[in-house]
Amino acid sequence: MKTKKGKHTVCLHEGQIEDTQYGGAISPIYLSTSYPFLDVEDKRYPRYFNTPNQEVISKKIAALENTEWALPFASGMAAISSSLFTFLKQGDHVIFQNEIYGGSQHLVQMEFEKFGIEYSFTRGLDVSDFEREIRENTKVIYIETPSNPLLSITDIKAIADLSKRHNLLSMIDNTFASPMNQTPLDFGIDLSIHSGTKYLGGHSDISAGIVAGRKELVDKVMQTARNFGGNLSDFMCFLLERSIKTLAIRIEKHNENAMYVAEALSKNPKIKKVYYPGLVTHENHDLAKRQMHGFGGMLSFDLDDNLNAGSFQKKLKMIKPSMSLAGVESTVIQPSLTSHSLLTADQRKEQGISDNLIRLSVGLENKEDIVEDIEEALKG
Numbered sequence: 001m002k003t004k005k006g007k008h009t010v011c012l013h014e015g016q017i018e019d020t021q022y023g024g025a026i027s028p029i030y031l032s033t034s035y036p037f038l039d040v041e042d043k044r045y046p047r048y049f050n051t052p053n054q055e056v057i058s059k060k061i062a063a064l065e066n067t068e069w070a071l072p073f074a075s076g077m078a079a080i081s082s083s084l085f086t087f088l089k090q091g092d093h094v095i096f097q098n099e100i101y102g103g104s105q106h107l108v109q110m111e112f113e114k115f116g117i118e119y120s121f122t123r124g125l126d127v128s129d130f131e132r133e134i135r136e137n138t139k140v141i142y143i144e145t146p147s148n149p150l151l152s153i154t155d156i157k158a159i160a161d162l163s164k165r166h167n168l169l170s171m172i173d174n175t176f177a178s179p180m181n182q183t184p185l186d187f188g189i190d191l192s193i194h195s196g197t198k199y200l201g202g203h204s205d206i207s208a209g210i211v212a213g214r215k216e217l218v219d220k221v222m223q224t225a226r227n228f229g230g231n232l233s234d235f236m237c238f239l240l241e242r243s244i245k246t247l248a249i250r251i252e253k254h255n256e257n258a259m260y261v262a263e264a265l266s267k268n269p270k271i272k273k274v275y276y277p278g279l280v281t282h283e284n285h286d287l288a289k290r291q292m293h294g295f296g297g298m299l300s301f302d303l304d305d306n307l308n309a310g311s312f313q314k315k316l317k318m319i320k321p322s323m324s325l326a327g328v329e330s331t332v333i334q335p336s337l338t339s340h341s342l343l344t345a346d347q348r349k350e351q352g353i354s355d356n357l358i359r360l361s362v363g364l365e366n367k368e369d370i371v372e373d374i375e376e377a378l379k380g
Contacts, residue, residue, distance in 0.1 A: 007064060007180060008248040015059030016241070017052055027056055029238045046231050049222050053237035060244055061200075061210050064179035065192050070212035071222055072237055076175065076195025077103055078230030079209030081111075083191055086224040087140055087169050090116035094140040095133045097154060098122045099147035099351055101173060102340040127158040134166055144173035146288075149300050149335040149359040150352055151176070151275045153284035156291050160188030169217075175199070175326075180251040181294040190217055196232075198326035199297075202243050202250055208232055250328065250364065254297030257370065258362040262299050264371045270378045272302040272356075297363075298325065300335075303356040307378070309334050312358070315377035318369060319360075330363035330370050 005014070017027040030052040035044035044050050049058075049071050061070035073079040084107075088094055096108065098121045108119050118137065122129040130141055141163050145154040156172065163170035171191045172184045178199040184192050194200060196208030209230075211221050225231070232240070255278075262276035277288035278295030288295060303309055313321040313332055322331040323338060333339065336355045340348055348354075362370060 005063075010060065010063045011248045012245050014063040015056040017056060027053065027238065027241060029053060029234060031234055046234065047229055048226055049231055051234050051237075053234040053241070054232065056241050057210075057232070057237050057244075060241065061179065061194075061212050064183075064244075064247075065185055065212040066183050067185045067192070067212050067214065069215040069218040070210055071218055071225065072196065072232040072240065073209035073211070073225065073230045074232050074236075075207050075230070076193070076197060076209040077107065078225075078228070079193050079195075079211045080104055080173070081107055082225040082228055082230055083171060083193060083211050083221050084140070084142070085115075085228075086221045088112075088115075088117050091118075091137060092140075093118040093120070093135050093138045094142060095119070095130055095138060096121050097125055097130070097143045097147070099125070099150060099152050100142070100144045101148045101175075102335070102338075102343060104142075104144070104173065105340075105343065125152055125154045127155060127162055130159060131162055134168075138166070138168060140169045140171060142171045142173075144176075145182075146176045146277055146296060146298065148173075148176060148298075149275075149339060149357065151277055151282075151296075151298060151300060153277055153282075153288045153291075155287055156182075156184050156189060157187040160184075160190075163190070164188065176296055176298050177292060178247065178251055178296070180248055181255070181296050182292050185213060187291065190214070191221070196240060197324060199251065199254075200244055200247065201240060202247065202326060202328060204322075204324060204327035204329070206236060206239050206243065208236060208240050251294065251297070253364050254326075254362060255294035257364065257367040258297045258299055259295060260367040261360070261362050261370050261374075265299075265301055265374065268375065268378065270304045270307060272304055275300040298359070298361055300357055300359045302354055303358060303378075305356065307356065309356050309358060312377050316373055317376070318365065318373045325359070325361035327361065328364045330365060330373075331361045333359050335359055 057072040175195045191213040194210040266274040276299035319330045
């Protein structure tokens with residue numbers, strides 16, 4: 001009887017291609033864009049998501065997400081858009097939680113009307129907020145937990161159960177948690193989506209996306225994705241495999257550091273509020289404990305009103321003001337100027353995103369050094 005491998009082992013070995021020619025320790029890179037077609041059942045082509053290095057990622061992520069299959073994309077948005085347009089058509093309706101990544105919200109507001117797809121955003125994150133938005137033509141419920149940038153927590157199982165009761169497809173953006181801290185498919189969610197640019201890549205040098213779920217559903221996404229052309233190159237798949245080998249141990253350190261930093265910042269009088277699900281003061285801390293294995297490396301905090309967010313970021317010495325997140329180095333952004341800048345001021349206010357909100361991606365530096373850098377910058 002085959003025993004289930006631990007996640008550290010899965011990160012290192014699942015899906016790896018054996019180098020039968022030279023016996024190398026890592027997967028070879030297959031950069032060919034042309035493969036045989038005569039007497040071949042599965043015709044390989046990079047845009048078909050079935051090249052050798054693409055399949056390594058598919059197998060590895062599927063194992064980490066405790067599901068059947070996964071697809072690697074060229075970006076998180078390629079994964080999100082391909083998934084949504086696979087299961088939505090003209091006249092359909094989709095429900096989004098009110099706190100999602102700004103890029104996802106922009107996609108919806110800029111593109112869906114062109115295709116006659118209806119959508120609504122919830123007013124809160126309770127399951128009742130989603131249920132009241134269900135219409136006769138609703139097909140999909142889409143959530144993100146922990147959310148970007150306020151680290152709000154949505155009840156994954158409750159949403160999965162609601163979706164099943166109404167015969168709807170459920171999707172989750174699982175980027176902030178990563179498969180190490182959260183496996184939504186275990187709770188009944190249909191599709192788990194990642195920006196692989198973030199924790200899966202983890203070194204600020206890869207752009208990638210992932211969709212994982214039952215093979216029946218992922219195959220449907222693949223058919224749409226083949227037309228959209230958002231495949232990940234084999235070289236990037238090779239780099240992503242390299243990065244995932246250290247995912248488990250990186251996430252453990254991210255979790256540890258973020259907890260330490262969140263507790264320290266919550267005691268600083270120049271910070272109004274810290275948003276981190278690991279804090280007992282977080283409004284959904286108990287829910288986070290039930291559905292997460294760790295609380296992640298992301299947190300946000302509101303600076304005191306008499307501080308300027310731009311000046312604060314410029315005074316940081318080690319932590320980089322930088323557009324992305326989840327690298328080995330600590331970074332900060334101001335969501336009102338970056339991830340959520342395309343929303344109106346009223347939309348940001350409704351979501352609780354102030355101009356003084358700072359999102360911190362806690363890296364792998366010594367945790368004391370991270371806190372010291374922030375506290376020195378706060379001194380002015």
